[in-house]
Amino acid sequence: MSLNTFAPSSSAKTSSTSFPTFSAGSKVIVIGAGAFGGWSALYLLRQGYSVTLVDAWGPGNSRASSGDETRVIRSTYGANEIYFDLNVRALSLWKENEKLFDKKLFYNTGVLWFCYEDTTPLVDDSISFAKKHRMEYELLSRAELVKRFPFIYADDLHHAYFDPHGGYLKARESCQAVKDQFIKEGGEYIHAQVVPGNISNQQLDAITLSNGATLQADVYLFACGSWLGKIFPHVLGDVITCTKQEVYYFGVPAQDASHYENFPVWVDVDGKDFYYGIAGNAHRGFKIGVDIRGAIFDPTTGERSITQEVLTKAREFIAHRFPDLKDAPLIESRVCPYENSPDGNFIFEIHPQAANIVLLGGGSGHGFKHGPALGELVANSFAGKITPPQIFRRKLK
Template identity: 80%
Template sequence: MTTTFSPTATIEAKATPFPTFASTSSVVVVGAGAFGGWSALYLLRQGYNVTLVDAWGPGNSRASSGDETRVIRSTYGANEVYFDLNVRALSLWKENEKLFNKKLFHNSGVLWFCYEEKTPLVDDSIPFAQKHAMEYERLSLAELKKRFPIIYTDDLHHAYFDPYGGYLKARESCQAVQEQFVREGGNYIQAQATPGTIDQQQLDSVKLSDGRSLQADVYLFACGSWLGKIFPDILSNVITCTKQEVYYFGVPAEYASIYDNFPVWVDVDGKDFYYGIAGNAHRGFKIGVDIRGAIFDPSKSERSITPEALAKARAFISHRFPGLKNAPLTESRICPYENSPDGNLIFEVHPHASNIVLLGGGSGHGFKHGPALGELVANTFAGKAAPPDIFRSALK
């Protein structure tokens, strides 16, 4: 089963070289979420003339890059590509938040609940953690109970604590990136953008909802859950959007500081993969489920929760965190996942237009990689790097 936590690690190599674009080129980036915003900023820093376009604005409530928080962790089983990408992203998050003068990365650590003696999702990442001097701490049940007494541990085998991970401010960071992009000289337009005409392997323009057209040398579409709708001929069966629900539960007043300071956590049950982010600006104890939800229209579907999914999440949180039994639901969010077939990110050229680049397939785990992915996009355009083969596997 492909999940947020375990995208496919091995695929057949892509032979086609990625095109490069001169630093004098003009670029239109469609989508100001985690992928588009960071790409626009790093393309601008590379010297490109960049215009960033978004229909509802960065961090809006429809976007996959919305909500309050996202997990940042390097653990991807045996998939070293993402471990390395996250190590770079973590460095860039720290570097850029100083520039933004805004706290975006919260180093709360990530706690992995393991049911079996062998847990490949975590175990197979340990050599990479050692390689980067970012080693995990294995906790016996006795150590886990002593250190985190609010957890029910009797059905667990052990836990791992990653002290280098934590969570990111999601909505706020998208806005901060867009603001910095403008400060550094980028052009931002809030409008809906649709592709113009493809002729002789070239897109001629993008059409804006305000009646204008934009012409550029290259067009980067980083539209999250909308990517499949914009290019239905090649992506309708590649990008699927699902409805993922997250809940914020109110914690007992007398123990609020204990819950607020709890690490990010992941329950590695092999089925639901519940995860959570505690504290996050005192908004409550957040829990999400990684198992894929119903097909979802990111533009038209209402952000209402599913009673059955909520009931199941309540049952889990009452089990794993007994002190939260009967905790009130204080908030909820719908987090659309734009799923690729194998869980990998998509960074590829449109097969019928060499000046269209597609960036997406976040599959619920892409947000954290934003700055490293933006840097990779800029370096790839300039011919200084190339996307990993697994990012080019969806459009064979």
């Protein structure tokens, strides 16, 4: 699988069915406390719904796609204006909510895009959107790039763009903070595994929890990431796939540690491996992630072990692009499961056999940053205040 979703497809197989609305005060159960589920639960609660949030292993757990230390936040999505706009809203909500949480979650380091050719559609096609929102990028020649960031080897690059508005987010800490705020504002949180009950007459009758309890609601929002395809195999088994994505943390030289800690998030637009990284975060080391899709992975039973071939290639890239890290030791590693949709677009759709089951997923490795804006969108869609974007509606069988 060679999919890369820095810029998801702008043409999708969308659903033509209308999206139902649910009256204020309706009882909603949200299954999954990750970036999509947690934020949706919080905004549904704020919209006036009675909300229960359920998660098997807890928000930000090590199995989840919303785990690990950090995630990139950037607006650049090629020609996909809807994601640019969604991220602009997300940035505003991240800043607003971190003040409410009294916890720093967004770090505005900026994002460096390493471009190999004179034209780079992934970045170039977003420039008009950046200007529209007064979030312009800075074009850096190869000489300007090296002068400002001398740790970079740039001889094979044509230029770079610097987006001063992006950066990185705290990942697992964010999920936990959202859950805590959800409870503080009156939501109910349950730590348990969920099994859907029976579907009859276009309705799910209940869910069963691993603690033996049975819960009923007016509507069930399943936002359980990589597990969506397992919970609904006949509907999503061929739509949501989970891949093993490896992330490495390398130790930086002691004499330059402070420089790396303040280095921007970076993305290497080579059109092949699509490496990206977060050079510093709480002194955890120089993080590099591999965005090109890895092997099919089971998020429940899969071991979070290193694939030597993938690590070797990542080391070669680090030594090339950041020569001072040529012999840097590997100090930590992670596996970040991606829950992929076929075209990289989010999925926000009604279960074809149950009108009270709403499916939310398809983060595809780029969804985390959009969490608060997507949660707000879900809540407003439930209330009938907006129509969900067609690109998120997918025809399901």
